[in-house]
Amino acid sequence: MFDEIEIMIKDLIFPKQCFSCRTWGNFICSECESGLKVQTFQRCIVCQKPSLSGWTHPKCKKRYAPERLISIFDYHSKVVSSLINTGKSGLVPEIFSDLAFIAARKIKIRDEQIWKYILCPIPQTKSKARWRGFNQAELIARVLSKHFSLAVDNILVKPKATRQQKELNKEQRASNLRSAFSVSLGPIPKQVILVDDITTTGSTFLEATIVLKRAGVKSVWCIAIAQD
Incomplete structure (x- = not known):
């Protein structure tokens, strides 16, 4: 209320x-x-080539790779990029909630096992969270939680500050995030859906998945509002 x-x-x-x-x-x-320009096809998170419903290609599937990537909007759409950039730089959290509400209705998940998953937003450092006042990934996860009736659990933390990913190339993005995440204390779920606002090369999701699977998570899906 x-x-x-x-x-x-x-x-x-x-x-x-x-x-x-x-x-x-x-x-x-x-x-x-x-x-709003919706993604015309989904991609394998490892090789970034087209993939049916975003499932990771069998030849790309390694022990610590995510099982699936779902991205909704095309970040190159002027309206989508303007919304996300204004939400971040203008500190307008409601933008992410509104965009997530629209995106949730466009996500088609035909999997009777979806109820076994919990939503985990990609974390920020404590200092960045204090400065911005919100974590856009968590706002998105909260909306998806209501839409799909799934729990949200912040099982990942980010103790290490890193450079902004948008400033880096693919190789730099991967090394920039190495050891950036860790798992918080508490029970480890078996199935997790990672949530973020944008994905480009997939480096953030890939590194977060490595940490989760090493901690005992068996299956990881990834959802991004926009694909760059």
């Missing part, structure tokens, strides 16, 4: 405007929602 009141107050003080047509009411209005 208090969350709903807070949202109402924010909407009154800082009304939302559609990033596409500039009408007031939502960051993406219902008419422009259909114009």
Whole structure:
């Protein structure tokens, strides 16, 4: 109830405007929602080549690789990139919740075992979380949690600060994140869905999966709102 009141107050003080047509009411209005550029195909997270429903190719599947990657929107779409960049740089957390709500309705998961999975947002360092005031991956995970009736568990932590991934090439991205994540204390689930806002080379998901599987997780899926 208090969350709903807070949202109402924010909407009154800082009304939302559609990033596409500039009408007031939502960051993406219902008419422009259909114009968001959705990924035309899913990719294998290891080789980044087209893959049926995002499943990791058998030839790419290694012991600590994720089983699946699902990305919803094309980051190269002007509206999608504007939303994500404004949400981060402008410190507008509601953008990620709204975008995740739209994305959740577009995710097609036909798997009767989905209820066994828990959602795990890609973590930030404590200092970055304090500076920004929110973790966009966690906001997205909370929306997906309601849509799919799955629990959210912050089993990953990021004790080590790293350079921004967007500044680096593929090889640098992988080395930049090495040993960046660790598992928090507590029970380790067997099936995990990692959640983040953007994926490019998949380095973040790949490194997080290595940490999870070494800790005892058996299956890891990855969901990103946008594919760069």
